[in-house]
Amino acid sequence: MNTWVLINALLISLSCSLAGAFLVLRHRAMLTDAISHAVLPGLVLAFLISGTRNTPTMLAGAFVFGFICIFLVEFFRNRVRITDDASIGIAFTTLFAVGIILVTRYADQVDLDQECVLHGEITFSALKRMVLPGTNWAIPVTFISSFVMLIVVVALIGLGYHSLKLTSFNPEYATSIGVSVVIWHYLAGGLASMVTIVSFEAVGAILVIALMVIPAATAWQVSTRLRPMLFKTAAFALSGSFIGYWIAIRLNVSIAGSIAFFLGIQFAIVVLIVKALQLNHFKMKSPN
Amino acid sequence: MGSIWSYFNEPNFWWVLMGTAFLSAVASLVGTFTYLQRKSLMGDAIAHGILPGIAGGFLLAGEKNTLIIMIGAILWGILTVASIQWITKRTKLQPSSAMAIVLSSYFGLGMMLLTVVQSSGLPDASGVNAFLFGQAASILPEDLRVYSIFAVVVIVSLAAIYRPLTLLTFDRASAESRGFRVDQLDGVLSVLVVTATAIGIQSIGLILMAALLITPAAIARMWNTRLIGMLITSGIVAAIAAAGGTIISFSAPSMPTGPWIVVVLFAFTVVSVALSPHRGLIHRLRRRQNNQRIIRKENLIKRLYHHWESNQSTTVDDELLRESPEYSSDLLRRCAREGWLKKQGGQWEILPAGMREGRRITRAHRLWELYLSKKLRLKDDHVHPSAEIMEHLISEDIEEELLRTLGYPESDPHQRNIPYES
The missing domain is CATH 1.10.10 (Arc Repressor Mutant, subunit A)
Incomplete structure (x- = not known):
C-alpha cells in the first residue's frame, strides 16, 4: 500500500513541477498561492451540492471559484484602484476564509476538514481502489487520476512547446511572428490552475505551491536551455519528493510537509553548490 | 437566546474582545506601510513561514507557553525574510518566486513539526491547531499580556521611525539622498511585520494573517488621502473586524475565528467600494x-x-x-x-x-470645426462629429487660445457665422 502512496506522490510532483516551470519562467509563482487558496469554497460547494467526490465535479466547482477570484482581482485593481498585490491578497484570503467556514460548518457532510485542506491526505490516497477491467489488478482511483493528469500535462507541453518557449522568453518576437502572447499566457496559467486543483486533495492548499515552484526554480539554477531545464525539473521533483517521502515515513510526520521542506533543502543545496563552484556559465537569460 | 449571549457576562470575554481588537489594530498599522510600499504579499509569505517557529517553540517549551512560542515565531519570521532576500540576491529568481519557495518549504517544515507535536502527547497538544486559523475563545488573560507587550513595542518602534519610514514609503530616492539608511529601515519594517504577524496568531491564525495586514489598509486607502487618516481608519476597521470575529468565536466555539474576521473585513471592503468618496462606485x-x-x-x-x-x-x-x-x-x-x-x-x-449659453456652445463648436479644418487639414465634412463632443469640453482658456490661433475668425468651414458676445 505504501508503494502506491509513493507512486502517487511522484506522479503528482511530476505534473505540478512541469506545469509550474512555465509560471516560474514568467515570474507568476505567487499565482499558484492565490489559486490554491481561492478554489477551496468551490471544492466544498461542489461536494455539498453533488454529494460525490469525483474529480470532474470538484474541478467544475473549483474552476467557478477560480474565475470568481480572477474577477475580484480585476475588479479591485481596475475599478477601485487597489494595488495589484493587495487585490490578489484580498481576493484569495476572503475566498479561502469562506472555504474554511464551509468546511467547519459542514464537517460532518463533507469528508474534508481543516487538516486535509492544509496537509492533503495523500496517505489515504491508496485506500479506494478499482479493479482494472479484464485483469484482477486493484488499482487506487487516485493513481488513475494522477496518471491521466500527468499525460495531459506532458501532452500539452509537448504540443505547445515551441509557442510556450517563445512567449516565455521573447514575447515581443512572438507577437511579431503572429504567436499570441495573451492566449499562451492564459494557457500556461490554465494548465497550472488545473494541476493545482487536481493535486489539492492529495497535498493541500499550501504545499502544492512547493511542488509547482521549487523544482523548476532549482533546475533554473543549473540550466541554460529550456529543454534540459524541463528534464532537470522533473528529476529534481522526483528526487526531492522521494527523499521527503522516505523521511516522512521514517519519522512518522506529515508526508506533504516533508516533501515541501526537502524540496526547499534541495534547492538551497543546489544554490550553494552553484555558488561554491562558481558555475557562471549557467546564465539562462531571464524573460525580462 | 440567553444561552448564546451568556458569555457577555464572563469577564474573560471582554478582556479577549478588547485584546484581539487592540492586537489587530496594531497589525493593521504595520500593514498600512507594507500596502503603500506594495509589499502586501510579503506579509503572506511571512505569515506562512513562521509556522516552524510556533511548532518549534511549543516543542521546546513542552507546553503552550505563549512567550516562548512568540519568540520562536519572531525568530523564524526573521529567518523567513532573510531567506527570501538571500534567494533574491544570490539567484536570478524574482522576489515572487523566492517568496513562494520559502513560504511553502518552511510551511512544510512547520507541518512536519506539527505532526510531531500532535503525536507527542504533550499537554495542550491539540491547542496548537488554534494557531492555524485562530481561536479567540481560547486566549487567556496571561496570553493577552504577552501579545500586548509585543504590540506596544511595535507601536513605539513605528512612532520612533515614523518620519523616515513615511519618507521611504512615498519617495524612496529622496530618503536615500537625504542620508537615511534605507536598507536598515527596510530591515526594521520587516521585523515589525514579523512581530505584527506573531501577535495575531492566536486570534486570527497565521494562514489568514495576511488579510489583516492587507485588507484594512486597502479599505482605509479608499477613504483617505493622507497617511495619518489612513492609519486611524485601518486601525478602527481592523479592531471592529476582530471584535466581530471574537463574538462569533464565543458563540460557536467549534468555529475558528480567523475566517470570520476575514469575512467581516470583506464586508467592509464591499461597503467601501460602493460608498468611498473618491473611488466609490456610487x-x-x-x-x-x-x-x-x-x-x-x-x-x-x-x-x-x-x-x-x-x-x-x-x-x-x-x-x-x-x-x-x-x-x-x-x-x-x-x-x-x-x-x-x-x-x-x-x-x-x-x-x-x-442666449448667451447657446451662443457659447455654438461658438465653441464652430471654432473647433474651423481649427480641425484649418490647422489639422481635415476634410470639412469630417469635422462635425468631433466638434459635437468638444463643444462641451472647451473651457474659456481653450476658447481664448483657439480664437488667437485662428485670428478671431468670422465664419466656420460651412460658412456659418461664428457668434460673439457683442
Whole structure:
C-alpha cells in the first residue's frame, strides 16, 4: 500500500513541477498561492451540492471559484484602484476564509476538514481502489487520476512547446511572428490552475505551491536551455519528493510537509553548490 | 437566546474582545506601510513561514507557553525574510518566486513539526491547531499580556521611525539622498511585520494573517488621502473586524475565528467600494450622471439657439420642441431653473442667459470645426462629429487660445457665422 502512496506522490510532483516551470519562467509563482487558496469554497460547494467526490465535479466547482477570484482581482485593481498585490491578497484570503467556514460548518457532510485542506491526505490516497477491467489488478482511483493528469500535462507541453518557449522568453518576437502572447499566457496559467486543483486533495492548499515552484526554480539554477531545464525539473521533483517521502515515513510526520521542506533543502543545496563552484556559465537569460 | 449571549457576562470575554481588537489594530498599522510600499504579499509569505517557529517553540517549551512560542515565531519570521532576500540576491529568481519557495518549504517544515507535536502527547497538544486559523475563545488573560507587550513595542518602534519610514514609503530616492539608511529601515519594517504577524496568531491564525495586514489598509486607502487618516481608519476597521470575529468565536466555539474576521473585513471592503468618496462606485455613477445631464442641457440650449439663428425668434412652440430628439420635460425644467428659459402659455421663451449659453456652445463648436479644418487639414465634412463632443469640453482658456490661433475668425468651414458676445 505504501508503494502506491509513493507512486502517487511522484506522479503528482511530476505534473505540478512541469506545469509550474512555465509560471516560474514568467515570474507568476505567487499565482499558484492565490489559486490554491481561492478554489477551496468551490471544492466544498461542489461536494455539498453533488454529494460525490469525483474529480470532474470538484474541478467544475473549483474552476467557478477560480474565475470568481480572477474577477475580484480585476475588479479591485481596475475599478477601485487597489494595488495589484493587495487585490490578489484580498481576493484569495476572503475566498479561502469562506472555504474554511464551509468546511467547519459542514464537517460532518463533507469528508474534508481543516487538516486535509492544509496537509492533503495523500496517505489515504491508496485506500479506494478499482479493479482494472479484464485483469484482477486493484488499482487506487487516485493513481488513475494522477496518471491521466500527468499525460495531459506532458501532452500539452509537448504540443505547445515551441509557442510556450517563445512567449516565455521573447514575447515581443512572438507577437511579431503572429504567436499570441495573451492566449499562451492564459494557457500556461490554465494548465497550472488545473494541476493545482487536481493535486489539492492529495497535498493541500499550501504545499502544492512547493511542488509547482521549487523544482523548476532549482533546475533554473543549473540550466541554460529550456529543454534540459524541463528534464532537470522533473528529476529534481522526483528526487526531492522521494527523499521527503522516505523521511516522512521514517519519522512518522506529515508526508506533504516533508516533501515541501526537502524540496526547499534541495534547492538551497543546489544554490550553494552553484555558488561554491562558481558555475557562471549557467546564465539562462531571464524573460525580462 | 440567553444561552448564546451568556458569555457577555464572563469577564474573560471582554478582556479577549478588547485584546484581539487592540492586537489587530496594531497589525493593521504595520500593514498600512507594507500596502503603500506594495509589499502586501510579503506579509503572506511571512505569515506562512513562521509556522516552524510556533511548532518549534511549543516543542521546546513542552507546553503552550505563549512567550516562548512568540519568540520562536519572531525568530523564524526573521529567518523567513532573510531567506527570501538571500534567494533574491544570490539567484536570478524574482522576489515572487523566492517568496513562494520559502513560504511553502518552511510551511512544510512547520507541518512536519506539527505532526510531531500532535503525536507527542504533550499537554495542550491539540491547542496548537488554534494557531492555524485562530481561536479567540481560547486566549487567556496571561496570553493577552504577552501579545500586548509585543504590540506596544511595535507601536513605539513605528512612532520612533515614523518620519523616515513615511519618507521611504512615498519617495524612496529622496530618503536615500537625504542620508537615511534605507536598507536598515527596510530591515526594521520587516521585523515589525514579523512581530505584527506573531501577535495575531492566536486570534486570527497565521494562514489568514495576511488579510489583516492587507485588507484594512486597502479599505482605509479608499477613504483617505493622507497617511495619518489612513492609519486611524485601518486601525478602527481592523479592531471592529476582530471584535466581530471574537463574538462569533464565543458563540460557536467549534468555529475558528480567523475566517470570520476575514469575512467581516470583506464586508467592509464591499461597503467601501460602493460608498468611498473618491473611488466609490456610487460616487462615480453620480458624477457620470451629472456630466450626462450637463451635456444634454447644453445640447438643448444649443438647439434653441439654432432656432433663433434661422427664425430670429426667441420663442418656441412647445409642440415644435417635442419633435426634437433633445426634448424632455425634466430637462426643460432644469434649463428653466438655470434661468435660461421661461414658459409662457404653450411657448418657451429663451432668456438672455440662455442666449448667451447657446451662443457659447455654438461658438465653441464652430471654432473647433474651423481649427480641425484649418490647422489639422481635415476634410470639412469630417469635422462635425468631433466638434459635437468638444463643444462641451472647451473651457474659456481653450476658447481664448483657439480664437488667437485662428485670428478671431468670422465664419466656420460651412460658412456659418461664428457668434460673439457683442
